[in-house]
Amino acid sequence: MTAASTPPMIRMAGVDKFFGPLHVLRNVQLEVPKGQVVVVLGPSGSGKSTLCRTINRLEPIDSGVIEVDGQPLPAEGKELARLRADVGMVFQSFNLFAHKTIIENVMLAPVKVRKTPASEARKTAMELLERVGIANQAEKFPAQLSGGQQQRAAIARALAMKPKVMLFDEPTSALDPEMVQEVLDVMTGLAKDGMTMLVVTHEMGFARKAADRVIFMSDGEVVEDSTPEEFFSAPKSNRAKDFLGKILTH
Amino acid sequence: MGVLTRNIDLFVHHFANTLKLFAVSGIASLLLGIFLAMLRVSPVPVFRGAGTLYVTVVRNTPLTLVFVFFVFAYPYLEIIKFEFFTAAVVALSLYTSAFVCEVVRSGINTVPVGQAEASRALGLTFTQMLGSIVLPQALRSVVPPMVSTFIALLKNTTVAAGFSVREAGAIRDALSELGEDTLTGMLWVAAIFVLLVMPLTYLQRVLEKRWSVAR
Numbered sequence: 001m002t003a004a005s006t007p008p009m010i011r012m013a014g015v016d017k018f019f020g021p022l023h024v025l026r027n028v029q030l031e032v033p034k035g036q037v038v039v040v041l042g043p044s045g046s047g048k049s050t051l052c053r054t055i056n057r058l059e060p061i062d063s064g065v066i067e068v069d070g071q072p073l074p075a076e077g078k079e080l081a082r083l084r085a086d087v088g089m090v091f092q093s094f095n096l097f098a099h100k101t102i103i104e105n106v107m108l109a110p111v112k113v114r115k116t117p118a119s120e121a122r123k124t125a126m127e128l129l130e131r132v133g134i135a136n137q138a139e140k141f142p143a144q145l146s147g148g149q150q151q152r153a154a155i156a157r158a159l160a161m162k163p164k165v166m167l168f169d170e171p172t173s174a175l176d177p178e179m180v181q182e183v184l185d186v187m188t189g190l191a192k193d194g195m196t197m198l199v200v201t202h203e204m205g206f207a208r209k210a211a212d213r214v215i216f217m218s219d220g221e222v223v224e225d226s227t228p229e230e231f232f233s234a235p236k237s238n239r240a241k242d243f244l245g246k247i248l249t250h
Numbered sequence: 251m252g253v254l255t256r257n258i259d260l261f262v263h264h265f266a267n268t269l270k271l272f273a274v275s276g277i278a279s280l281l282l283g284i285f286l287a288m289l290r291v292s293p294v295p296v297f298r299g300a301g302t303l304y305v306t307v308v309r310n311t312p313l314t315l316v317f318v319f320f321v322f323a324y325p326y327l328e329i330i331k332f333e334f335f336t337a338a339v340v341a342l343s344l345y346t347s348a349f350v351c352e353v354v355r356s357g358i359n360t361v362p363v364g365q366a367e368a369s370r371a372l373g374l375t376f377t378q379m380l381g382s383i384v385l386p387q388a389l390r391s392v393v394p395p396m397v398s399t400f401i402a403l404l405k406n407t408t409v410a411a412g413f414s415v416r417e418a419g420a421i422r423d424a425l426s427e428l429g430e431d432t433l434t435g436m437l438w439v440a441a442i443f444v445l446l447v448m449p450l451t452y453l454q455r456v457l458e459k460r461w462s463v464a465r
Contacts, residue, residue, distance in 0.1 A: 056371055058367055058370065058371065076293065078375060081370075081373045081374065081375050082373060083373075084370060084371055084372065084373045085372065085373025086373075087371070088371075089368075089371035091364060091367070091368065091371075093362075093364050094364075095362075095364035095365060095367060095368035096368070097365060097368070097369075097383055097387075098365065098387060099386050099387050099390065108372070108382065109372035109373060109374065112374060112378050112382060113372065113373040113374060113378075154368075157368075157372070158371075158372075161372060161373065
């Protein structure tokens with residue numbers, strides 16, 4: 001396949017965003033081809049979560065272009081809802097629907113948005129819960145699950161929409177240390193299955209093992225864009241060296 | 251006891267009307283109140299403005315004046331003719347819905363913003379998000395103030411007596427015409443109201459218990 005016939009899954013060009021006087025994204029250029037796993041690293045406040053959230057327009061941008069699978073992001077409305085249905089998102093705080101059981105959480109969007117018959121949606125939901133290893137928790141409410149189980153349920157909920165691309169916004173940052181691995185395992189499995197993923201994380205192990213590419217952000221800019229080996233062994237910029245120095249020493 | 255037993259038909263008839271007023275305007279103000287709350291959290295500025303204007307005007311107007319409008323002024327507009335009972339239902343519903351709206355809106359504010367973000371990220375439309383995710387959780391968190399609003403509505407129905415509706419508030423006048431002891435009659439009316447409110451309090455307790463698990 002040539003580059004012309006397949007547009008990148010995500011394309012950001014000249015993206016700028018401000019929070020009041022704060023310039024959180026500075027002229028961001030990024031193309032993520034289909035099937036690639038991109039890990040976004042950077043110190044807190046560097047704009048990496050904002051970057052992730054602009055891709056399905058949870059944060060609108062002030063200038064520039066964002067395209068998903070060749071489609072520019074439409075304005076808020078039905079068309080944007082359709083596009084979001086194809087973009088899975090996993091949040092730091094899980095955001096499972098508190099008043100619904102785990103299986104209902106996973107079934108909801110396929111039934112409401114895709115108009116899948118409930119019986120079929122339930123079957124798919126159970127398979128997904130099986131895949132993330134929490135089928136036995138299907139009838140419980142989110143508050144009755146551990147953080148790791150909740151995040152795996154949230155991944156299943158996103159996958160139920162059969163998304164073209166998955167966005168992860170610090171998926172393990174709110175987890176107790178012993179639960180981080182079970183979530184990362186699910187994500188590594190997804191990466192192996194060829195899912196296009198953009199992962200904002202602090203998990204260097206995951207970046208080394210599962211990423212095809214590492215983006216390093218600082219002060220709203222993409223400072224480095226390289227392979228994990230390159231980034232971890234020979235970072236080019238001082239900001240990346242400084243960042244790695246701080247996190248890898250202990 | 252004599253006042254009550256001698257006039258039991260009168261009490262039953264009047265309180266039946268009270269309950270009718272309460273039931274019909276209760277349902278109407280719940281639906282209208284939820285609709286107004288949806289307007290007030292809408293992303294469309296015109297809708298938000300309309301909701302805010304409604305609540306400001308109606309909630310700040312004394313209930314008696316809302317009745318005066320629908321019983322005396324409204325007929326001059328010659329739109330649709332109301333009976334007194336219907337006029338009372340309309341006045342009570344429009345008035346109470348402004349309070350229901352604010353209760354629902356305070357409930358919406360307790361739902362974490364992540365719930366709405368997750369719904370949007372899954373491709374739900376604004377109405378689907380409100381209907382399936384935000385409102386069900388909002389209503390669960392406002393059971394006590396919502397029940398208080400409905401208790402107030404039940405007692406506010408007595409204002410209709412001043413506008414020719416033969417409900418509990420009109421019992422005093424009816425007894426007075428019959429030459430009965432109106433003070434004792436009023437005490438009975440008060441006692442029956444206390445009894446009528448009790449099921450609402452019970453409902454509140456049941457709902458609070460059932461819905462506390464889910465959050």
